[in-house]
Amino acid sequence: MQTLRRIPTWISTLLVALFLFVFVYVANANGWITPYVYNVIQLAGISAISALGLNLIYGFNGQFSLGHIGFYAIGAYSSALITKEFTSRWSGTQFSALSWIIAGILGVILVILVIKRLRFDQIKKWLNSTLGELKGFERWILISLILLVIAAVIIVLGVAASWVLQKGLQALFDLLIPALPEAIGKNVLMLLALLAGGSLAALVAYLVGLPLLRLNSDYFGIATLGFAIVVYTLLQNSDLVIATMKGARGMVEIPRWTNWVWVAAVLSVLVFLLRNLVYSSYGRAIVSVREDEIAAKTMGIDIVQSKTLAFAIGGFYAGIAGGLYAHLVGFLHPSTFDFVRGFDPLIIIVFGGLGSMTGTLVASALFSAIIEGLRVILPQGFEDWRFVIYPILLLIIMLLRQQGLLGTTEWGWLRAPYAPIRDVPMVSGINSVNREVA
């Protein structure tokens, strides 16, 4: 019946994205916009990346996280350490931060894999036969001693592996990166730094999420808030361990390599990946956990896996965004990663609509426009009113549109490739889960 095929959605979406990219690029190159506006646009893109990660955690997986800023901070600081070392050559060997971080990540992954491979039922059997009828505290203490020995062996293994890896990686980087021409080598290093920062954030998210994700929604939110404050305090005292991080004085002289091309490229790749994840079978599992955990479990979905997966990927997004932020402003201070600032991505995703990628993208642009636009609009002497008017706007928007700007609607290629399974707005799902808890 259909004689005229519609234009595929990916074409229109690609066109819009290309238009936005070229428009900002040309506008900056020709000086149509001031460097300040250019900066704000990049910041909007960065906050969109971070908010997309949180939307995966809270909007799609229904896990109320207040600690997103912690992962953002981890990504920012670790990638800044890597590139700063390259430009200022503060340690004798050049790429030790990069190789240490990568080797550390790989070492921890190795340890996790080994622990997952361990046959705990076999160990239990062997313990039972060895310990006999030994009861009570003695039994407990012997079991924990044996487990400690096993853990120590694994950890020593991991440390040794990462030490060897670090030596190898450092030799490799010292050989390869200086061999590249400066323009390319810079970008390669930046990419490596972003990936390392993002992966470190993802790894921390996995390790933090594993014990905490079984908490109920509000408790999980508070626990992650606690995590964010722990990260903040550690950053404030980071100079006790790594002198270059400078703790509460703020880390300076980070190369300012982020530009619109980087932000746009990273944002589009991450949106592409997120969209494909959400509509894959893993994504459907993630969404089903939000809708009803018990029903999902009954359908054979590995709840722990999909929760930790969503949380780690969300942390990865935040880490990447943090890395871009560090190289945009060139200066990092712990107060940037205060938990009060951590509400920003949450406000963005609720404002845009939970579980809507389009909404998050639009909302982060609008959010930056409101915050920075007020700075421009307000007359002299009224600058202090910026954060008085902004919460009033927030209140009005929340009172008028309770489900967020776009609800759960998606636009263009971001729309689900299959018919929506339920017509019920996604927000109601989250709400009903919470009411169940009450």
Next chain:
Amino acid sequence: MKLTWRRLPLKLIAWVIYALLAAGIVYGIIGLVRLNGSVFFIQAILDGLKLGFVYALIALGYTMVYGIVRLINFAHCDVFMVGAFASYYAITRFGWGFVPAILLAMVVCILLNITIERVAYKPLRNAPRITALITAIGVSFFLEYFTALKFAFGADYITYKRPFEVVVWDIGGVLISNITVIIVAVTILLLLLLLYVINKTKIGKAMRATSLDKTAARLMGINIDGIITLTFAIGAALAGAGGVLYAIAFPQIWTFMGIMPGMKAFVAAVLGGIGNIGGAVIGSLLMGEIEVLTVSFVPFGSRLRDLFAFLVLIIVFIVKPTGILGEPQVEKV
């Protein structure tokens, strides 16, 4: 239990470990006491108590509001700040004493919190909870930045003038000031009053019913909106008193002073099991003690005080996911 040859080495290992553990604990305590003196210990415990009781006053407001409407009222810490400022003006401008100042702070906070509840939260009663949470964050921002304007409280630190002279008693080396005594006395008084209202009066019964099941309570003829407003009012009164006491103990106030104590009090409420009044008090005392003991005994303690407080929170959650006194939540299908 018979001691066989096969089990003997295991037994021996276990006993060695016992002995090592006991020796380690004893050695640690003796070392700490010899290093700092036992007086220092008692002093730290007392200071922690002082801080903990102030946290308790704030935490009660959080936990009661959460128990009834399941809302993390982020604006509560700013109500606390307004209480401190109200008493500051009462003391410096009008020359009022301690008791009228604290009463004024409580009244101002009650009015403020009722207004917030009516304007910002009531229209969202049936909205998704996250919307109300974002609104609460918005209200919090508004209060902080609006009061920081020049014609309001101003953005600077202000030195708080205590309404009474500080008297310090020296009891065997332990210093106790009348500030500690007043904080503990006022908190215990308010706490007893609160327990009386909640457990012995009809209104308290209605509040308990509302927090258990709102729909059923409404069917029993309880005025839900009234009860919610009342809960906000009681929470605000406690926060106002807490603000005055906090300002007396740490006499420096500014419009963002509420954020960190508020956050810690809230975490303390969650630590004790949110929605549970006894839990809030226990959690707050624990929080205050951890903070002061960290500052006193851990190297770089004053820089790491928040770290330990929140690490304890995370550890408690891993061991007991609903807090110390929280009832395990049964999953319903």
